[in-house]
Amino acid sequence: MNIVVPVKLVPDLVEELTVDASGSALDTAWLRLIINEFDDHAIEQAILLKEQSGGQVVVVSPNAEGVEDMLFTASAKGADQLIKLNGDFEDGVNNHGLARALATLLRDLQPDLILTGVQAHNDLDGSLGPLLAQYLEMPYVGYVSGVTADSGKVVARKEYPGGLIAEMEVTLPAVLGIQAAEQPPRYVAISKVRQAMKTAAIDEQEAATLDPSGGPTVSRMYQPEATEQATMISGSEDEIAARIIDIFKESGVL
């Protein structure tokens, strides 16, 4: 099975996010980018499928700072082919624009299955997977946390609230939005990533002019003003612990 995994980098939420001088976009100057965590699960799910039933895994990402390291890490995990999509991505492009650019590239790759993260935390115009599916005229199922390959189709386990799972049979070729792989994304030692840097090649492709139509225009971006702010407890560990125990007692749990 030929599996393509489109992935992208997103701001690391551990870092402080600030709005730039325009007041309508994130300040990218100090932004640290990491792989979208759901995309990391999509890579893992693709490699698990390859290990179970053969085939190859192609990981493709739009260019951004740190994209080579991310692609080489995917290679160290077991991806067979790496593609960097060059284009005017520096200022950030929305998913409509990215999906159109990827659709052109993916048509040539003729995938049986496209796995991508079900969403990214900074999506403002929907998620990438179903846009790609529509442009490629493939079916889509999202919030998937497990995939079993069958001949000409896959069974995708779709998550609903409360832990309910719906098994969906999907005719290939198809796009699945991955919420979680069947097992946590595997760890790779940095030495294996360094080895991949020497042996794996990144294929660079040029994107056509990006067309972002279909997304909204943001006029103002800001950090949420807390309508209700927690009463903060400070002091030594013991003092804070004592106060928390008082709250437990007031609440009737102790």
Added chain:
Amino acid sequence: MNQDILVVIEHLRGQVSDISYTMLAAGRELAQSTGGSVVAVLLGHNSQNLAGDLAADRVLYVDHPALADFTPEAYQKTLAGLIGENQPRAVLLGHTTIGMDVASGLSAQLGLPLVSSGRSFTADGKFISQICGGKIMAEGDLPGPTALVTMVPGGYKPEQGQSTQPPQLTEASAPALEGLRVALKQYIEPEVSDVDIAREQLLVAVGRGIQNQDNLSLAEELAEAMGGVVCASRPVVDQGWLPTSRLVGKSGKTVKPKVFLAMGISGAPEHVEAITGSDVIIAINTDPAAPIFNVAKYGTTADLFDLVPALTDQIRQAKSG
């Protein structure tokens, strides 16, 4: 083209989801700025009874065996037809396992703009979206001619979208739903667990800040000392450190304990929506900007690795003394 707001009602196995009522409330606010009506769109099979308490001006109901349960393809085909015929000012869908499966596809299929993570609308009809794990709000004019919006909970109360007056119901016909490439095979019930976190009165919840599996023992010792139960946000369960039965959040359980102690949880909207029913939320997080402090009643930026052992010790002493 008219000024109506279509609200796509989500239901799962005979139950209307809370987000549907939240969206009806949002739709009402938006309709006031556009001057249109709130039209609930209900897709199903023998599901008319689900329309009873929807606070809508009318309900458009489509009945078809292929719509008995949600599948993305059948829903998208049906909705594409309805949106094309009605040409509303906006269509609200859940930013959920259902709405998110069809919203982007509809946007690409119909060439209509899409706004995701919408939380509320301003009085003059602008959208406000909540992104980056709840850390950033984005505001803008509602794009036209028809804006598709996926809505997160939190901006409106579900009760605002409920009514005691049954709305007027109109049936619309389904498109040809043949040759579908996605079929529901079966539902798999959640695994039965010894503990039902939805019923517990004291929950010790751990998030990404717990850093590794070994550190879970800190939470377990505290929970044991207090007679509570350990639960977790998504990253911890995805790492396999705790079973899915302990997951609190959008795809896990909704909880309503007397005390919810959140350790190392940032407070992403998918998690927060499932804990707001708690009587008291206490948050421990070293990041003072963590959104969890906007929903917690009490908070501290103390390091959980120092604080939690101290807390466990004091509880043990109090109990033995």
